[in-house]
Amino acid sequence: MIQKICVMTDGDNISAKYAADILKAANTEGQLIACRVYTDATKANGWASTPGYRLVHSGAGKNAADILMALDAVDLCLTKNVMTFLIASSDGDFTHLATRLREYGAKVVGIGEAKAPAVYRAACSKFLEMKPIAPAVTVTAPPQAPKPKKVAATPQLSLLDSQIHRLIQESPQGPGEMTYGAFCGLMRATYDITPKDLSETDWRSYLQSRPKLYFVSPKGAEAVVRLTSKPLPNAAHSAG
Known part of the structure; x- marks a missing residue:
């Protein structure tokens, strides 16, 4: 029973x-x-x-x-x-x-x-x-490692920009800059390139359209062309 x-x-x-x-x-x-x-x-x-x-x-x-x-x-x-x-x-x-x-x-x-x-x-x-009941164990997830910061890819220079960089870096007026007049003359004498070979009307327009690469001071007898960035990897070596 x-x-x-x-x-x-x-x-x-x-x-x-x-x-x-x-x-x-x-x-x-x-x-x-x-x-x-x-x-x-x-x-x-x-x-x-x-x-x-x-x-x-x-x-x-x-x-x-x-x-x-x-x-x-x-x-x-x-x-x-x-x-x-x-x-x-x-x-x-x-x-x-x-x-x-x-x-x-x-x-x-x-x-x-x-x-x-x-x-x-x-x-x-x-x-x-009765057997003792173990206290609940709180499982804490390990801290996540910080995500690596994205590094912007370094742009490749075109052949023309590689030639311009080399010319300005080797400037006798000081590494990284030269007068605008000297720049125009040396581009023609060294590489046989003149504004007629550009899509822009003149060298000033070409350089000013690329502010991450070049700085051009206002017009005048003492106008200067200066590189605005560190030397970048070349897409191709210049001739001559």
């Missing part, structure tokens, strides 16, 4: 994290007809939101949960003929309750933590010790 079993949990002594373990143990002992947890309902101890348990508010007095739990257990045994109890607590004060219930012929299964005293364990028909 399947025994009716009632779970009586001391919510002031047992953490709600053991709720599932207590129910599992009860279901192996008989047919669960009542599952109660006794505690101060105003406490935020997790029992109020635990499914499967009827929360019995015991108030905030000292040992209030213990006293109410003991009274209800004796009442269930004598008036409802419940003959199997699972007392979930590690409190040695329940030694007397376990002893009295067994005197009435009831089976008492105690369940609690390792700290439960030996005298309480001995008063039960049997005692189940």
